[in-house]
Amino acid sequence: MIARTAFGKRRAPQTSARILVMFTSRRSRNILEATFTTLALIYHLAVYNLRKDHRNAVIGLLVTILQSSIFIIGFMAMYLIFGVKKSPLRGDFILYIMSGVFVFMINSRTAGAVSSAGSSLDTMVKHAPMNTAVTISGAMLSSLYQQTVSILVILWAYHTLVTPITIERPVAAYGMVLLSWLCGGAVGLIFLSIRSWSAQTGKIVTTLYQRMNMIFSGKMFVANAMPAMLLPMFTWNPLFHIIDQTRGFVFINYTPHNTNLSYPIYVTLAVFMIGLMAEFVTRRSVSVSWSAGR
Structure with missing residues (x-):
């Protein structure tokens, strides 16, 4: 039906045009536009992951800070029970505990976040331009943001309220945190592929990895x-090397002799390649009918 304007002129119908736009997929015109579209998707998905558990993102950050603080207090109490009242290194005792807990936490949390980021079977991934690369990147980015804020807040609070501390090479120490983050993301990528084939097995393997690192990461x-x-x-675990190298950058009087930096880098790259190949094979072979009998 043709509508008329206030001045009596005829106006063409717009219903069919709106329907056509609604069911037309948006395509990027060039590489730059596609890049910005993908980055925007990753950003919004990271924000969604931050607000997924709590409506208020600040509360989610406070929970992350509280969890890291509880870990630090728990290990400090364990050392006191064992009779250890000073740092095994020449430096602050609490900073020694923090250097292991922070690296362990970001590795474990990132592996868990990526492993549950969403497989190729998820409904959201079916809608372009969303894909598994975006969901994985969003999960890693949100985990990095949470843990980085947690590290900065706890260090600032301890430096301001308890005692001043000095980190010998802070940029290099944070580089080790980023390496631990990448390593956790690489491991989580393999667990994500396993979850697509068997969700229960993927959860068990992820939990087993996190529990094993409680001991074999060498943070104690x-x-x-x-x-x-x-x-x-312990030396088979790349996280053990990362934590020991981190302490070498944090404390001026400690030089690692039994660990090196190249081993965790090579292992992370190799695990990333294996995870990408496993995710590619899974994405090509995945079927909704897999979950029909579960």
Whole structure:
């Protein structure tokens, strides 16, 4: 039906045009526009992940800070129970605990976030331009933001309210935090592929990885002071190398001798390649009918 304007002129119908626009997929005209579209999707998905558990994003950050603080207090109490009242290194005792807890937390949280980021079977991934790369990147970005804010707030509070602290090479120390973050994302990518084939198995493997790192990450030990017979139990874990190298950058009087920086970098790159190949194969083979009998 043709509508008329206030001046009596005829106006063409717009219903069919609106329907056509509604069901037309948006396409990027060039690489730059596609890049900005993807970055915008990653940003909005990261914000969604931050507000997913709590409507107020500030409360979500406070919960993350509280969890990290509880870890630090728990390990401090454990050391006091064992009779250890000073740092095994020449430096602040609490800073020694923080250097292990922070690196461990970002690795574990990122692996868990990526493993549950959403597989190729999720409904949201079916809608372009959303894809698994965007969901994985959004999960990693939100985890990095939460843990970075948590680290800064806790360090600032301890430096201001308790005692002044000095980090010898803060930029290099934060670089180790980023390396731990990338390592956790690479491991989580493999767990994400496993969840697409068997959701229960993926959850079990993710939990097992997080629990094993509670011990084998070496955050409670100093690598230079460990007996030679115990080192092979820990040196296979790239997180053990990252934590020990972090303490080398945090404390001026500590130089790691039993760990190196190249091993976790190579392992992270290799695990990333394996995870990307596993995700590619899973995306091509995945079927909704897999979950029909579960």
